[in-house]
Amino acid sequence: MKYAPIAVFAALFISVPLSAAAAGKDEIAQIRARLEQIKNLYEQRIATLEERLARAEKRAEEAVESSRSSRALPRVVSAAAPEPAEPARQMAQRPVSQALSRSPGAFNPxxxxxxxxxxxxxxxxxxxxxxxxxxxxxxxxxxxxxxxxxxxxxxxxxxxxxxxxxxxxxxxxxxxxxxxxxxxxxxxxxxxxxxxxxxxxxxxxxxxxxxxxxxxxxxxxxxxxxxxxxxxxxxxxxxxxxxxxxxxxxxxxxxxxxxxxxxxxxxxxxxxxxxxxxxxxxxxxxxxxxxxxxxxxxxxxxxxxxxxxxxxxxxxxxxxxxxxxxxxxxxxxxxxxxxxxxxxxxxxxxxxxxxxxxxxxxxxxxxxxxxxxxxxxxxxxxxxxxxxxxxxxxxxxxxxxxxxxxxxxxxxxxxxxxxxxxxxxxxxxxxxxxxxxxxxxxxxxxxxxxxxxxxxxxxxxxxxxxxxxxxxxxxxxxxxxxxxx
Amino acid sequence: MRKCVEIALFMLMAALAPAAEGAVKVFATVPEWGALAREIGGERVEVFVATNGLQDPHRIQAKPSLIAKARSADIIVANGAELEIGWLPLVIQNSGNPRIQTGQTGYFEAARHVALLETPAIIDRSQGDVHPAGNPHVHGDPRNTLYVGEALSGRLARIDPENASAYREAYRKFAEKMRKAIAAWEKAALPLKNVPVLVQHKAFSYLESWLGLIENGALEPLPGIEPSSAHLSEIAARQAVNPARMVIYPSYQYDAPSRWISERAKIPVVMLPSTVGGTDESGDLFMFYEDTIRRLLKGLEG
Known part of the structure; x- marks a missing residue:
């Protein structure tokens, strides 16, 4: 009987937070799940678009690179333009990771x-x-x-x-x-x-x-x-x-x-x-x-x-x-x-x-x-x-x-x-x-x-x-x- | 037995007490993202940074102090790409904080918002401590702070909707300032274009790709493996054919392997801040890039 207090409190611990959480959490969880779905859907679409853009950009860039060929032109565009045109080319780098880092690691479980x-x-x-x-x-x-x-x-x-x-x-x-x-x-x-x-x-x-x-x-x-x-x-x-x-x-x-x-x-x-x-x-x-x-x-x-x-x-x-x-x-x-x-x-x-x-x-x-x-x-x-x-x-x-x-x-x-x-x-x-x-x-x-x-x-x-x-x-x-x- | 009861009662009371309100509590795993959170959150956030610029981010442990801090955090701003894989999951699991669990709004990974370099074709530890997602040291390229900043401002806006517009505005200001600074740095760094360098640890890939530096080799034979003398000799021999202009190492590493190469090859050693706070002159994000470029240019002079 000496362990009865432990048992009672363990039971309290289990029951109190769970019951409190259960009521509101269900609804919130549903909404959350729905939001998550929508978010994922849009992110996928954006990723696909960005990937397409990336491929196009890359082709264009390769074309430019090859036309410059031997000239050691600085890679940086900003030297000429005060407001660099880098957003576009950075976009070009972006989608790759969107796709890759989506997998949280090589091991699951x-x-x-x-x-x-x-x-x-x-x-x-x-x-x-x-x-x-x-x-x-x-x-x-x-x-x-x-x-x-x-x-x-x-x-x-x-x-x-x-x-x-x-x-x-x-x-x-x-x-x-x-x-x-x-x-x-x-x-x-x-x-x-x-x-x-x-x-x-x-x-x-x-x-x-x-x-x-x-x-x-x-x-x-x-x-x-x-x-x-x-x-x-x-x-x-x-x-x-x-x-x-x-x-x-x-x-x-x-x-x-x-x-x-x-x-x-x-x-x-x-x-x-x-x-x-x-x-x-x-x-x-x-x-x-x-x-x-x-x-x-x-x-x-x-x-x-x-x-x-x-x-x-x-x-x-x-x-x-x-x-x-x-x-x-x-x-x-x-x-x-x-x-x-x-x-x-x-x-x-x-x-x-x-x-x-x-x-x-x-x-x-x-x-x-x-x-x-x-x-x-x-x-x-x-x-x-x-x-x-x-x-x-x-x-x-x-x-x-x-x-x-x-x-x-x-x-x-x-x-x-x-x-x-x-x-x-x-x-x-x-x-x-x-x-x-x-x-x-x-x-x-x-x-x-x-x-x-x-x-x-x-x-x-x-x-x-x-x-x-x-x-x-x-x-x-x-x-x-x-x-x- | 009475002690147990007292402890239990205390636990129960405290567990039911409501959480305190106030500034958004940010738990940043590394200084660069802590600095970025400060740029965007300003007064509205209270930033805790788990590591400093002199620590090897791969070797942090789930210290009690980190678990205690994570318990009350509203958002974890992690680097991701498995940089914190050794300790962050453990801290989050033990925090008893549902807001910051993986997949929740309060869990943010910077590396998810940028393009990763050096994604391995083979994931095998015979290749060293490789990160399956790619090289995690993404902050080397300041343009990445724009992407991460944009995503982070959006995330902070979701966590603290009352101040949503303030976060967006702060990001806009930060981005404007950063774009201008990038333009200036790129101009200043023109002499670094196509300069061959040696690195001690592959911590600078993003910096190299931004400035157009060419990496001639790494002193660590494989990521996370200490350089052996045989490997160093091989690198030194390569200098005769394909000379590098300098050898660079991050502030959290010892300079011995770099010094050795430097003496053999008669090239300067350049210590770069691994992140914000890695050197005395790299107190914030802007100072960090400035200091990096200044040190590289100094290295180029010989």
Missing amino acids: EISLILSGNYTRLSKNPDERRFQGLMPSGGERLPETRSFNLGESELSLSANIDPFFRGNFRLAIAPDNSVGIEEANIQTLGLGNGLNLKAGRFLSGVGYLNEHHPHEWDFSDAPLPYQAFFGNSLGMDGVQARWLAPSDTFIEFGLETARARSFPATDETRDKNGAISGAAFAHVGGDVGASNSWRAGVSYFAARPRERGYEDSVSGTMNSFSGRSRTWIADFIWKWAPNGNSRYRNLKIQGEYFSRPEKGTLTYDLDSVAGGTQSDRYKNRSSGFYAQAVYQFMPKWRVGYRYDQLASGNASIGLVKSGALTMDDLPLLRRYRPKRSTLMLDWSPSEFSRVRLQFARDRTRPETTDNQLWIQYIMSMGAHGAHKF
Whole structure:
């Protein structure tokens, strides 16, 4: 019931602007459409006439040119006449574009395909990876294996559906040939008053990096907090409302009510009416002079996982958690480029902090292989952050450094407190601070291709340090990618 | 949870508040069309220009500040021909502003009203970052400002019908002044006719076609691709056979490749304002063309 307010307001958002718009808009839309038709008709006629005129002019001009032949007469007529006769000849240039620019681009719908792949060299087997102290998020593991890996191939289609809606569709084809719908959503265009609604499958607007697709990441893999707290990114099946404040400073609020598709929720198997999980976020941003721009935000995500199972990879027992899970995120990004011209040099500094309080019941040994299933209270607050800087020091070349760290928190585990178990029975949850340092260098011969070399020193488990080397390519074809901030 | 409720209430109240009235808010993507909107709109418009003359217009991002500005705009005056394809669609989609969506009265593209040059026969990225519609840098030819201005005055008249005649009148005055100026510039620029030049980026095609300059080659092997030393050597070698008189580059680019060629070929380097505000002397549209021609003529002197 805790999410009822979110649901009510989301419902209000959907109903208020639409109903207000529906009455007057129908008529206006009809008139508009009619006007548009008339306009197009006349423009076509004019274009045809102009084209004819152009051909005639061109012939005439060619005749004149050839008659002048060798004489280097200035092309400019105005030298002689004070009021130049150029309108006519400019007319001659005009219709060509009328015809050409009528097609808004080569791609409709905008189709793009991302290809990526990598070669990795890891000093430890990726199967042994774990974040000590944290329940595993079950997210996609990157890199998949050592040596050669095909990356995700991403196919996306998007277009305006009509003047009121836009549609986005993105498929990810994993190297094991499984196909997943990453995004399939519609988005309003015409609500006005800074309001935007999105429905369907989308990436949640929480945090900064969450809405960025893997090919837009500055490093080959997601920062540790994203891996640990969302299994790389928080996906939603639901509704999102965003509202942009009418001010020169960027101020945006967002609400989402959805079936969350990622850890820490277990909504995919939930069967219930109404709201399941919810998120809220606020972002502010702006410029400082011509050279700097920034954005900062806070986000909140609430879910009620039910029997969220995990395997303790150290002891081999299956355990599960049920209860309340909340996630707070603070994010910040600062971009600098001399005079705002990012072509030659630019610097990007970003960081995000995650905090996750969870409260509920921990059930031990689901399969009764270690002395029988037992349940008791569980309460913990885990956290994590990353901070990174990426510097383009000359065209095509960028260098970046990232530091990320997680904190398992000091869990209060009822089963241990009561003496039923000791921490030796729950080795994965033993306190630890997983850390990692990552260095990368990438080369982008054009806006559509990138080759990256990355080195990471991964200390996410106490017994060992994993040195990871990546060589990765990411290329895009088709529609021009968006320059997201 | 209470916070969420408060935020939601605030959003609801603000969403229902009526929009403010006043001057027509123009969101110009590039300085040249911002300057033109000022010429035609005068006091009746409030112009915001998203980029400046020292920025590479191809590489702008959908910054938060731009999204915030687009939310309250009455009209977007874009260049079009895909110059802003990387960022403008994103800004418009996120603005929550129905007036400026593509296809609405509040969305204006300058390049739709002029003839585009260099429309590619093959649209393939092996040819670099080509714009399928043609070369987008149309403001190089001042005659294009007349077409764009005429269309823009018509559009402003539709958005602000009360002042329709004022926009038309302002355009008439602007056109008269511009035609006279064009005549004077063409006269002054006569020595530039048929002068062969090298360009760093293909940003001057319209200027060249207006003044009759001949482009001997571009230092960027393909649009948007940084010059390689091999390509530069090739261009330098071409100088022996087909010498260019100067090498020109736009104000938002580094001069290193142009300087290199300049030293090899012993020809002057000329930096041209890429748009209004690209140099200190190009504060408005008229000053922009004047400064361009002045710099070219100076380059010709050696």
